[in-house]
Amino acid sequence: xxxxxxxxxxLELELSTLSPKRLAKLASxxxxxxxxxxxxxxxxxxxSQGDVDAYAAFRMPATFAAVYSVLKQxxxxxxxxxxxxxxxxxxxxxxxxxxxxAIYNDLNSITLLEREECMIALGKKLAKHASSISIQKAxxxxxxxxxxxxxxxxxxxxxxxxxxxxxxxxRNAFLKKLWMLTRGTLIIIxxxxxxxxxxxxxxREQLINEGGLLIAPCPHNLSCPMAIDxxxxxxxxxxxxxxxxxIKAGELSYEDEKFSFIAVSRKMGEAVSGRILRHxxxxxxxxxxxVCCSEGISKRIIxxxxxxxxxxxxxxxxGSILPPRK
Ligand SMILES: C[S@@+](CC[C@H](N)C(=O)[O-])C[C@H]1O[C@@H](n2cnc3c(N)ncnc32)[C@H](O)[C@@H]1O
Numbered sequence: 001x002x003x004x005x006x007x008x009x010x011l012e013l014e015l016s017t018l019s020p021k022r023l024a025k026l027a028s029x030x031x032x033x034x035x036x037x038x039x040x041x042x043x044x045x046x047x048s049q050g051d052v053d054a055y056a057a058f059r060m061p062a063t064f065a066a067v068y069s070v071l072k073q074x075x076x077x078x079x080x081x082x083x084x085x086x087x088x089x090x091x092x093x094x095x096x097x098x099x100x101x102a103i104y105n106d107l108n109s110i111t112l113l114e115r116e117e118c119m120i121a122l123g124k125k126l127a128k129h130a131s132s133i134s135i136q137k138a139x140x141x142x143x144x145x146x147x148x149x150x151x152x153x154x155x156x157x158x159x160x161x162x163x164x165x166x167x168x169x170x171r172n173a174f175l176k177k178l179w180m181l182t183r184g185t186l187i188i189i190x191x192x193x194x195x196x197x198x199x200x201x202x203x204r205e206q207l208i209n210e211g212g213l214l215i216a217p218c219p220h221n222l223s224c225p226m227a228i229d230x231x232x233x234x235x236x237x238x239x240x241x242x243x244x245x246x247i248k249a250g251e252l253s254y255e256d257e258k259f260s261f262i263a264v265s266r267k268m269g270e271a272v273s274g275r276i277l278r279h280x281x282x283x284x285x286x287x288x289x290x291v292c293c294s295e296g297i298s299k300r301i302i303x304x305x306x307x308x309x310x311x312x313x314x315x316x317x318x319g320s321i322l323p324p325r326k
Pocket of ligand 1: 091093
């Protein structure tokens with residue numbers, strides 16, 4: 001996928017005066033901090049203008065891709081849902097609102113909670129170039145989500161790549177609060193790593209206990225069948241920006257952002273018979289799928305004999321819904 005034209009332009013403009021060499025160094029330091037979870041001598045992962053620039057250049061496009069892909073799954077689960085209000089906690093430069101506005105264009109209010117002033121400043125600058133009026137008019141609230149904060153309930157509530165920056169105690173209270181403020185659907189996204197999935201799995205349990213109904217990716221509300229040494233994740237392919245390609249010369253022209261997530265709603269979504277968990281294996285005369293369904297995780301084989309199913313199965317990919325057995 002490509003970034004929306006207006007976001008791509010806004011990012012290019014914002015980053016146009018920066019030295020690619022310096023950005024590459026800052027991005028590599030930022031990525032080390034995220035990977036190791038260590039932030040020696042700092043109070044948070046992102047606190048300087050340099051960190052924000054690196055985030056804008058290298059992480060914002062990838063997280064946009066993840067959020068967009070998640071929203072597509074949510075849309076499949078709730079095809080008639082048309083949210084009007086968005087609350088995004090730990091908003092960074094506003095990545096989520098760009099993806100939400102790209103899919104739901106009827107939004108009439110967006111509220112973004114963020115602790116770092118430099119992130120808010122970047123978010124506001126990017127938003128000026130948005131074609132969506134709701135993005136331009138989004139309300140930015142500087143707040144620490146681990147402290148006391150108040151807002152009204154919203155149709156769509158999100159926390160994207162945020163749980164990993166909170167300790168376990170804060171995480172539980174934060175999720176409880178987000179669910180309380182959710183009128184429609186709460187979406188939590190984390191990196192598609194074992195650690196990211198483990199946070200998603202815990203959040204899933206907590207939100208089911210609070211009465212949440214899974215919309216995606218899970219096809220059921222039962223306990224998660226994923227083996228302890230495995231992790232449920234998806235990916236979205238995204239074309240790299242000119243700057244990205246310039247810095248990663250000789251490397252691929254795209255990147256695959258891997259993510260884990262849950263979307264939990266107050267109302268039931270469409271019934272999902274099974275979710276494909278890996279790349280389908282195309283063999284001679286049949287296709288093998290690894291699928292999560294209410295009976296657990298299993299292999300499903302569709303053979304050429306099943307003409308129509310086989311023809312449709314060729315278009316399915318990792319993350320797709322597998323049609324029910326006839
Ligand atoms: C990895 S970034 C994700 C940003 C954005 N949600 C995205 O998907 O691109 C995490 C964001 O959470 C913010 N954050 C972390 N802890 C926070 C807190 N206690 N209160 C408010 N924001 C916080 C950080 O400042 C940062 O902007």
